[in-house]
Amino acid sequence: MQNFNYTMPSTLIFGDHCIEKNVKVFGTLGKKAYIITGPVLNGKQTGTKHQSVIDVENALKSQGVEYRIFDGCIPNPPVLECVKATQIVSEYAPDFLVAVGGGSNIDTTKAIELLLRYPGHDPYEVLFGDIAPERPTAEITGTWCMGASDDNKKIPFITVATTAGTGSEITGASVLDREDIDNKAGTKPFVWSDYSFVDPRYIKTCDTKLSQSNALDALGHGLEPYIDTGSKDHFMVQTYSEMGFRLFAEIKERLRSGKMTDEDYEKQMLMSTIMGFSETQGQTGVPHGLGYPLTHVKGLPHGLACGAFEGEYLKIFKDTSKVDNALKMMGFSSIDDFANYVHDVLDPHMEGMTVTRQEIEEWTDTFYNTEWRVLRHPEKFDREDVKGIYERTLAKFIVD
Numbered sequence: 001m002q003n004f005n006y007t008m009p010s011t012l013i014f015g016d017h018c019i020e021k022n023v024k025v026f027g028t029l030g031k032k033a034y035i036i037t038g039p040v041l042n043g044k045q046t047g048t049k050h051q052s053v054i055d056v057e058n059a060l061k062s063q064g065v066e067y068r069i070f071d072g073c074i075p076n077p078p079v080l081e082c083v084k085a086t087q088i089v090s091e092y093a094p095d096f097l098v099a100v101g102g103g104s105n106i107d108t109t110k111a112i113e114l115l116l117r118y119p120g121h122d123p124y125e126v127l128f129g130d131i132a133p134e135r136p137t138a139e140i141t142g143t144w145c146m147g148a149s150d151d152n153k154k155i156p157f158i159t160v161a162t163t164a165g166t167g168s169e170i171t172g173a174s175v176l177d178r179e180d181i182d183n184k185a186g187t188k189p190f191v192w193s194d195y196s197f198v199d200p201r202y203i204k205t206c207d208t209k210l211s212q213s214n215a216l217d218a219l220g221h222g223l224e225p226y227i228d229t230g231s232k233d234h235f236m237v238q239t240y241s242e243m244g245f246r247l248f249a250e251i252k253e254r255l256r257s258g259k260m261t262d263e264d265y266e267k268q269m270l271m272s273t274i275m276g277f278s279e280t281q282g283q284t285g286v287p288h289g290l291g292y293p294l295t296h297v298k299g300l301p302h303g304l305a306c307g308a309f310e311g312e313y314l315k316i317f318k319d320t321s322k323v324d325n326a327l328k329m330m331g332f333s334s335i336d337d338f339a340n341y342v343h344d345v346l347d348p349h350m351e352g353m354t355v356t357r358q359e360i361e362e363w364t365d366t367f368y369n370t371e372w373r374v375l376r377h378p379e380k381f382d383r384e385d386v387k388g389i390y391e392r393t394l395a396k397f398i399v400d
């Protein structure tokens with residue numbers, strides 16, 4: 001018998017030139033907008049704006065919408081940077097926001113949206129506490145309680161994805177650097193966009209490193225909930241993840257060689273979106289938890305930091321039936337074959353990084369103390385298992 005809950009309140013608009021073809025959407029949310037993006041996309045240094053920003057500005061102008069641009073988003077956004085950005089944005093009192101970028105810019109926008117809803121409160125309480133009341137959990141089956149019960153305070157926003165990995169454009173949570181606990185953490189899934197534009201043309205300018213780490217991040221968004229406690233039997237999670245595995249199989253060798261075609265980029269964008277659907281219904285699990293310190297402490301991009309653990313994590317499964325099923329759809333012959341692929345693709349991007357055994361001990365403790373992540377693993381999972389995954393994944397980079 002099937003038992004699940006499913007929430008997807010964002011309208012997804014996918015395809016080449018999707019903004020140009022749907023400019024009227026930008027006239028439906030108000031008369032004043034704030035574009036939230038980063039300095040590179042806005043051409044701060046080069047003077048050349050990314051096509052995504054150009055398309056959004058043209059769409060807003062065509063609808064007679066006044067706008068300002070905040071281009072101060074930074075990678076792996078810390079909460080306090082989001083608070084500063086909220087102050088700037090609030091002075092203009094926009095009717096709606098437009099996030100343009102990858103996960104960091106979109107997550108910054110989501111944080112701004114939540115902070116604008118609840119002015120005057122402690123930002124950590126707003127983002128991670130109970131100020132935004134959840135919808136009643138009664139009669140809801142599954143791991144997430146989707147959305148806040150006071151959505152009437154919501155500031156509408158549009159997301160425009162310029163990378164294919166995060167899935168953040170169509171998920172309800174924002175992942176932020178928390179200075180108070182010295183680690184990354186996700187908000188509850190309260191912050192859904194009203195419209196999400198996904199144009200595969202925008203990722204064709206991504207370099208190979210970004211494409212590879214983003215694709216492995218997206219793969220994790222589908223793979224982790226597919227095999228994790230809580231969502232391994234969720235019909236929608238399973239269906240979306242399997243669609244994503246098959247798309248990954250079609251691009252994986254050209255992703256490895258860095259010779260992606262236009263068709264491959266479209267498939268990567270589709271995979272990222274589908275895996276985002278899976279993640280937002282099912283939640284990420286062990287590899288994402290293991291990867292957070294690599295981003296927070298070592299500064300590695302999120303996709304690279306989390307993707308790196310996908311291969312070695314699978315090796316700890318004793319019952320491999322579900323894992324084998326996923327790998328078969330991805331076109332791998334064994335767990336070792338998959339783990340070698342992940343090392344092959346991602347290890348070169350970690351060249352120069354060093355890790356000490358003391359750091360591994362600390363990260364192991366941090367992970368193991370995050371009980372809900374430990375419980376995501378469907379089998380017995382002790383501290384030595386966690387440490388072993390860190391040691392095997394980072395073997396080339398341990399210096400003592």
Ligand SMILES: [Fe+2]
Binds near residue numbers: 288306
């Ligand atoms: Fe991720």
